[in-house]
Amino acid sequence: MSNRPKILPALLFAAAGAGLFLGVGAALPNWVAPRDPAGEDGSILWQPHGPLWEAVPATLRWRQWMREQGAPMPLLHLQDQEIQGPLLLLACGAGVGLLVYAGYRSCARGSTADPPGRPQRLA
Numbered sequence: 001m002s003n004r005p006k007i008l009p010a011l012l013f014a015a016a017g018a019g020l021f022l023g024v025g026a027a028l029p030n031w032v033a034p035r036d037p038a039g040e041d042g043s044i045l046w047q048p049h050g051p052l053w054e055a056v057p058a059t060l061r062w063r064q065w066m067r068e069q070g071a072p073m074p075l076l077h078l079q080d081q082e083i084q085g086p087l088l089l090l091a092c093g094a095g096v097g098l099l100v101y102a103g104y105r106s107c108a109r110g111s112t113a114d115p116p117g118r119p120q121r122l123a
Helices: 007-027 052-068 081-110
Strands: 033-036 045-047
Touching (some): 007 052, 033 052, 052 081
Antiparallel strands (some): 033 045
């Protein structure tokens, strides 16, 4: 076994970590979304509990309603939670996946010798 890390297993660990982080993070009910484009008095009603797949369409509907009212507003900004949140989850998950791969490589490299107390193999 070569001591050099391989790129394919590292990418696999990074992709698995990113997928797990995004899947779990998107399912958590901590994404802020508007409940209704306008309340009875024209105010915005924010619902702080909901998964990502409910927050994104609600925010897009609210922004489209604001654009119809004449507000000069793009549908999405790079600073929005709907963009930064998933990107942050993907990046952190990939980083954790690479750390797990490094730990796996370290443990695999250290376990090549026979553990103490185990009888020696005869050749």
